[in-house]
Amino acid sequence: MFYRTVLSAFTFLISINASAITLSEFSERLIESHPYFVQLSLSEKSSLLNQKSLAAYTDWNIKAGASETFTGGEDVGSRLYKDLYSTKYEIGATRKVDNSGASVNLKHSLTRNDKDSNATHSNLFSVDYTRPLLQNKDGLNDKLNLDLASIELMAKKVSLEEQAESFLASKLSKFIDLALKQEIVKNHKVALDLAKQQLDLTEDKFKNSLVDITVLIQEKDNFVKAKQQSLQSNKELIIERRELANLIGFKESEMIVDMNLFEEQDLVSVDVREFVKNSRAMQKYDFDKAKLQRELETNENKTMPNVNLNLGLSSLGENDKYFGSFGNRDYSWNIGVDISYPLGSRKELIAVENTEIKMSDVDAKRAEAEMNSVQQINYLLAQVDLLSELVELYLEQGALAEEKVIEEQIKFSEARGQKSLVLAAKINANQANMTYLQAAGTYQKIIIDYKAAIDQLYN
Numbered sequence: 344m345f346y347r348t349v350l351s352a353f354t355f356l357i358s359i360n361a362s363a364i365t366l367s368e369f370s371e372r373l374i375e376s377h378p379y380f381v382q383l384s385l386s387e388k389s390s391l392l393n394q395k396s397l398a399a400y401t402d403w404n405i406k407a408g409a410s411e412t413f414t415g416g417e418d419v420g421s422r423l424y425k426d427l428y429s430t431k432y433e434i435g436a437t438r439k440v441d442n443s444g445a446s447v448n449l450k451h452s453l454t455r456n457d458k459d460s461n462a463t464h465s466n467l468f469s470v471d472y473t474r475p476l477l478q479n480k481d482g483l484n485d486k487l488n489l490d491l492a493s494i495e496l497m498a499k500k501v502s503l504e505e506q507a508e509s510f511l512a513s514k515l516s517k518f519i520d521l522a523l524k525q526e527i528v529k530n531h532k533v534a535l536d537l538a539k540q541q542l543d544l545t546e547d548k549f550k551n552s553l554v555d556i557t558v559l560i561q562e563k564d565n566f567v568k569a570k571q572q573s574l575q576s577n578k579e580l581i582i583e584r585r586e587l588a589n590l591i592g593f594k595e596s597e598m599i600v601d602m603n604l605f606e607e608q609d610l611v612s613v614d615v616r617e618f619v620k621n622s623r624a625m626q627k628y629d630f631d632k633a634k635l636q637r638e639l640e641t642n643e644n645k646t647m648p649n650v651n652l653n654l655g656l657s658s659l660g661e662n663d664k665y666f667g668s669f670g671n672r673d674y675s676w677n678i679g680v681d682i683s684y685p686l687g688s689r690k691e692l693i694a695v696e697n698t699e700i701k702m703s704d705v706d707a708k709r710a711e712a713e714m715n716s717v718q719q720i721n722y723l724l725a726q727v728d729l730l731s732e733l734v735e736l737y738l739e740q741g742a743l744a745e746e747k748v749i750e751e752q753i754k755f756s757e758a759r760g761q762k763s764l765v766l767a768a769k770i771n772a773n774q775a776n777m778t779y780l781q782a783a784g785t786y787q788k789i790i791i792d793y794k795a796a797i798d799q800l801y802n
Contacts, residue, residue, distance in 0.1 A: 363601035364593075369518050370511065372591040374801075379510055383503045390499045393492055407434040428457040444482030445474035455665075464665050469657035476650040476680075487641045491634055498630035505623050508801035514590060515800075516788045521587055522602040523784035524580045530777050531573040537773060538562075538569035541766050604783040605734065608790045610727065613797055619716045623798050628709035632702055639698045645691040648684040653677070716796075723793040730786040737779030744772035 364372075374380055408431075415426040435450035448471040456463050479485060545562040548554045581595075588598035619625060660672040748768040755765050794800040 362597055363599045364597075365601050366515065366518055369587070369591065370515060372593075373511065373514055374507075376592050377590060380507060383507055387499060387503055390492075390496045403436050403438045405434075405436050407432075409433070426458070430455045430457075439482070439485060440474075442482060443474060444479045444485050445472060447472055461663075463661060463663055465659060465661040466669060467657060467659050469655065472654040474652045476652055477647045478644055478649045480644070483644050484641050487637065490637050494630055494633050494637065498627065498634075501623050501626045501630070504798075504801060505627075508623075508795050508798065511801050512791050512795040514587075515791050517583065517587060518600065519602070519604075519784055519787045519791070521580075521583045521598070522600040522604055522787075523780060524576065524583055525600055526604065526780050527777070528573075528576045528580050530773060530780065531569070531576045533773050534770070535566075535569040535573045537766060537770050538566040541763075541770070542566045544762055544766065602787075604780065604787055605738070607731065608787070610724075610790070610793065611797060611799055615717050615720050615724075618797060619713050619720070622716065624716055625709060625713060628705055628712065632705045632709075635698055635702045635705065639695060639702070642691055642694040642698055646689065646695065648682055650680060650682050653679045653681065720793070720796050723789060723796055726789045727786070727793060730782060730789060733782050734779055734786055737775070737782055741772065741775045741779055744768070744775045748772050 410429075410431045412429045412431075413427065414429075431452060431454045433450065433452040435448065437446060437448045439446055448469075450469045450471075451466065453464065453466045456465075475482075542562045542565070545554060545559050549556070549559045584598040585595050587593075588595045655677040656674075657676075658672045658674045660669055662671060748765070751765045751768040755762055791800065
């Protein structure tokens with residue numbers, strides 16, 4: 344159509360400049376270089392390290408000790424010796440067993456008893472194994488913090504993606520503002536040139552007594568206002584160009600935007616309600632509930648009796664010589680079960696009830712968030728449709744304004760019109776251009792918001 348041709352003339356951007364940067368190039372450069380994304384990456388690594396540290400509870404724990412004791416005197420008749428010196432050395436290791444909640448305890452001790460100058464040596468090797476059968480079965484409670492950290496790690500990843508998308512959307516909107524400002528600067532430059540022509544024409548008319556002084560003053564005022572607008576838009580362009588250049592490490596002179604504000608964008612079609620159910624924003628509530636569900640399992644488990652299976656195996660050797668005590672060994676084993684269960688009001692029961700309340704609260708918040716998210720996306724879609732139609736109408740108006748300029752120029756060249764009518768037509772066309780530039784800029788920013796809302800801006 345004719346107005347499409349007019350559009351091409353009006354939207355001649357700085358894209359012919361080889362150094363101009365597109366929206367996608369700006370986005371890639373921002374993600375690669377901005378410290379904000381580096382911080383997000385470090386935050387995720389920190390969460391991963393925290394998860395690994397919580398998994399370290401299964402490491403062996405080594406302990407050792409030494410002691411010296413003395414017993415002596417003549418007043419206790421039941422004691423069969425006069426003096427007793429005992430020296431003991433002990434070393435052991437304990438460990439939690441993965442995926443069972445059991446614990447293993449290894450121990451070796453050497454004892455020297457010097458009884459009335461007669462020395463005996465005994466050394467003991469023992470292995471003890473304890474495994475929970477009800478409370479903390481399979482290490483359920485021991486693994487609580489680790490399981491919560493694993494869920495938190497997944498939640499952190501989704502949260503960081505949401506933060507990154509929000510940050511990226513705000514900066515891409517600024518990119519569109521810069522593209523719009525570039526066009527506004529050109530528009531104000533045209534307006535200033537037209538205001539100067541209008542003022543020159545009015546001064547000529549005033550000299551020839553065709554208009555009075557009030558008309559001349561008005562045109563001078565219009566010219567001053569046009570200069571102010573042009574100066575202000577130039578300053579704003581410099582500020583925005585400097586800000587965006589700093590974001591991606593460019594020089595200010597390199598921050599030239601290549602973007603057609605009137606380009607129609609292809610939108611990803613989604614079933615809004617189905618998308619929202621699985622969106623990143625809703626996953627936050629899913630992770631919150633998953634953590635509460637895991638806490639509930641442990642709280643419920645703690646209400647059960649504490650039943651432990653105990654197994655033990657040991658060997659003991661004794662001799663008046665150190666090395667001899669490693670032989671002539673006696674062996675023993677034991678197996679048993681111990682049970683404990685507290686009576687009365689228990690804090691675990693209160694914790695269960697409290698966790699269930701929190702889970703219901705998360706469900707309610709998720710339902711509310713779903714409603715708000717569906718409403719937001721539908722609103723953005725409606726805005727996209729409205730603005731795309733408005734831009735089409737503004738383009739048609741712009742085309743009509745340009746046609747009027749052409750007609751007035753033809754009439755003026757054939758001495759059938761006045762120069763003032765030509766200038767008025769050009770001013771009107773330039774003002775129309777400004778109107779649909781603003782609408783096009785708003786359209787592009789709504790597209791950014793929509794893509795962010797459906798998790799398509801940052802992947």
